[in-house]
Amino acid sequence: MLTIRLSGHEHFYPLCDVARLFTGSIPRVEDGEIHVDTDYDATIESKLREGKVSTLLTDGFAELTEAQRSITEQEDLPSSRECKRQLYVLLSRMLNKTFPWGALTGIRPTQVAREVSCEDDLTRIYGVREDKAKLAFATMRGEDEVLDTTNPDGLHIYIGIPFCPTRCAYCSFVAQEAPRKTKLLPSYVDAMLKEMDLVLPKIERPIETIYIGGGTPTVLDDELFARFIRGVFSHKEFSNLRELTVEAGRPDTITEDKLQALRVAGITRICINPQTLSDATLLRVGRKHTAEDFRNAFKLARSMGFDVINTDVITGLPGESSEEFCDSLKQLIELAPENITVHSLSKKRRADLSREDVLREQEEELSKMEKMLTFSSRALQEAGYKPYYLYKQKDTLGGHENVGYQKGNTSCVYNVAMMSDQRSVLSFGAGGMSKRVFAGEDGNPSHVRIERCPCIKDAIQYIENVEKMAAKKVLFFTENGE
Ligand code: SF4
Structure with a gap:
C-alpha cells in the first residue's frame, strides 16, 4: 500500500x-x-x-x-x-x-507552455520529455494563431446528438444505440430546436462557429436529418458564422441525401472517422463498418464539395499492433484529408487480471503507444501537417495526448476555442456542457475564470425538461457572473 x-x-x-x-x-x-x-x-x-x-x-x-x-x-x-x-x-x-509529459497531469500542456519562457523550462521544471515539450510549444503557437483571429466575446455553439448506430467497445461517452431509440429521435430533434428557439434570441453575443457532434449526428434517417439541419439553420442568429462543422463520425451512417442536406445549408467541413483502416480491428471494437466503407464515404464527401475533411484515428485500440496503426495512418495520409486527429485510447482495467499482469500489460501497451505516437508526429509533420490543438484525458494510459493536425490553414476554430478554455461555448442537447469564460484583470490568458453549466444527460429527461434547461442557459449567459 x-x-x-x-x-x-x-x-x-x-x-x-x-x-x-x-x-x-x-x-x-x-x-x-x-x-x-x-x-x-x-x-x-x-x-x-x-x-x-x-x-x-x-x-x-x-x-x-x-x-x-x-x-x-x-x-x-x-x-x-x-x-x-x-x-x-x-x-x-x-x-x-518517468512519463512523457512528466508532472503535467490534469492540466493542458499548451496552457503551461504559455506560462514558461521556453521548451527547456517544461523539461527542467515539470520533467516533460524534450519531444513532448517541442510538441506543446508548436501546438501552442498553432492554437494562438487561431485564437488571434477570434473575438474574445464571441460564442461558439455545440449541438449534440448522443446516439450512435452501435456502441463501440472503447466508448467513454454518453452515446446510446439509436436503433433501440428510433421513436425517441424525432422528439429529441424537436426538443433541441425548441431549446434553440428559446435561448438564441436572448443571448446578445456574436456567434462565430457551430459544431454539430455526438454521438453520431448522421445516425438520424435521411428525412429527419434534413429536417434537423433545416431547423438549425432557420435561426437568424446563425446567419453570419465563420465556420460550420458536422461530425459524420461513423462512415456507415453517411448517405448522399444527408451530405446534400449539409451542402444546401452551406456546410463544407465534415468529420469522417475510420479510427483504424484495419478491418479486423474495426470488427473487434464493434464499429460495424469496413475500411472500404470509410473510403467510399470520404470519396463521396469530396465529390460533393466538402473541402475540409477531418479524420480521427486512435492509438491503442484493443488488439491492434503498432504496425497496423502505422499502416492505417500511412493510408490516411495518402487520401490527404485536411485535418487528422490522433487520439490516445484511455484504457479500462481488466478485472480478471492479477496486479502483476496488469502492470506488465500496461508496460507493453505504453511502449506500443509510444511507438504509434512518435510515428504519427513524425509522419504527419513530414507530410506537411502541423499540430494545432492538443489535450490530455485523465485516464489515458501513461497520460498520453490527443492531437489535432492541420494541412495549410484549415484548423477547426471550434476545437481550438473549446479545448483552449479561452472562449465561451453554448451547448444544446442532452449531456452538453456550456462554458462561460471571464477574462482575468491582467489580460493574461492563463488567468481566465471559467464557469460551467451542465445539461441533463438522459435524453428522455432532457425532452421533458427542455424549457427548464433553456431558462437555465439564458440565466447562465446573461447574469453578470460576479
Ligand atoms: S462512434 Fe464515438 S460516441 Fe459513438 S459509440 Fe463509437 S466511440 Fe462512442
Missing part, C-alpha cells in the same frame, strides 16, 4: 492524479490521507508550511539515500502544482520511472 499524508494543505486531487499515473490504480482519499493499492509499502508526507512545500519518503524503499528521500527545493509555482511536481519527482526516484 502506498500512503500519502497531507499536512498544511488539501491538494488531494492533484496528488491522486500523480499517484494514479505511477500505479495504474485508483487512489482513495480517507481521513486526510491518500491510499493506493500497490505491491510495495511506502509512506510519503506532503507538507505545506509558511508557503514552503516539502515532500518526504518516511517509510519504505530503504535503498534510497537520505538525499533521495526528501524534496525541499522549490519551484516558483502555485502550491497545488508544486506539491504535485515534488510527488512526481519522488515517485520517479522510488519506482525508477
Whole structure:
C-alpha cells in the first residue's frame, strides 16, 4: 500500500492524479490521507508550511539515500502544482520511472507552455520529455494563431446528438444505440430546436462557429436529418458564422441525401472517422463498418464539395499492433484529408487480471503507444501537417495526448476555442456542457475564470425538461457572473 499524508494543505486531487499515473490504480482519499493499492509499502508526507512545500519518503524503499528521500527545493509555482511536481519527482526516484509529459497531469500542456519562457523550462521544471515539450510549444503557437483571429466575446455553439448506430467497445461517452431509440429521435430533434428557439434570441453575443457532434449526428434517417439541419439553420442568429462543422463520425451512417442536406445549408467541413483502416480491428471494437466503407464515404464527401475533411484515428485500440496503426495512418495520409486527429485510447482495467499482469500489460501497451505516437508526429509533420490543438484525458494510459493536425490553414476554430478554455461555448442537447469564460484583470490568458453549466444527460429527461434547461442557459449567459 502506498500512503500519502497531507499536512498544511488539501491538494488531494492533484496528488491522486500523480499517484494514479505511477500505479495504474485508483487512489482513495480517507481521513486526510491518500491510499493506493500497490505491491510495495511506502509512506510519503506532503507538507505545506509558511508557503514552503516539502515532500518526504518516511517509510519504505530503504535503498534510497537520505538525499533521495526528501524534496525541499522549490519551484516558483502555485502550491497545488508544486506539491504535485515534488510527488512526481519522488515517485520517479522510488519506482525508477518517468512519463512523457512528466508532472503535467490534469492540466493542458499548451496552457503551461504559455506560462514558461521556453521548451527547456517544461523539461527542467515539470520533467516533460524534450519531444513532448517541442510538441506543446508548436501546438501552442498553432492554437494562438487561431485564437488571434477570434473575438474574445464571441460564442461558439455545440449541438449534440448522443446516439450512435452501435456502441463501440472503447466508448467513454454518453452515446446510446439509436436503433433501440428510433421513436425517441424525432422528439429529441424537436426538443433541441425548441431549446434553440428559446435561448438564441436572448443571448446578445456574436456567434462565430457551430459544431454539430455526438454521438453520431448522421445516425438520424435521411428525412429527419434534413429536417434537423433545416431547423438549425432557420435561426437568424446563425446567419453570419465563420465556420460550420458536422461530425459524420461513423462512415456507415453517411448517405448522399444527408451530405446534400449539409451542402444546401452551406456546410463544407465534415468529420469522417475510420479510427483504424484495419478491418479486423474495426470488427473487434464493434464499429460495424469496413475500411472500404470509410473510403467510399470520404470519396463521396469530396465529390460533393466538402473541402475540409477531418479524420480521427486512435492509438491503442484493443488488439491492434503498432504496425497496423502505422499502416492505417500511412493510408490516411495518402487520401490527404485536411485535418487528422490522433487520439490516445484511455484504457479500462481488466478485472480478471492479477496486479502483476496488469502492470506488465500496461508496460507493453505504453511502449506500443509510444511507438504509434512518435510515428504519427513524425509522419504527419513530414507530410506537411502541423499540430494545432492538443489535450490530455485523465485516464489515458501513461497520460498520453490527443492531437489535432492541420494541412495549410484549415484548423477547426471550434476545437481550438473549446479545448483552449479561452472562449465561451453554448451547448444544446442532452449531456452538453456550456462554458462561460471571464477574462482575468491582467489580460493574461492563463488567468481566465471559467464557469460551467451542465445539461441533463438522459435524453428522455432532457425532452421533458427542455424549457427548464433553456431558462437555465439564458440565466447562465446573461447574469453578470460576479
Ligand atoms: S462512434 Fe464515438 S460516441 Fe459513438 S459509440 Fe463509437 S466511440 Fe462512442
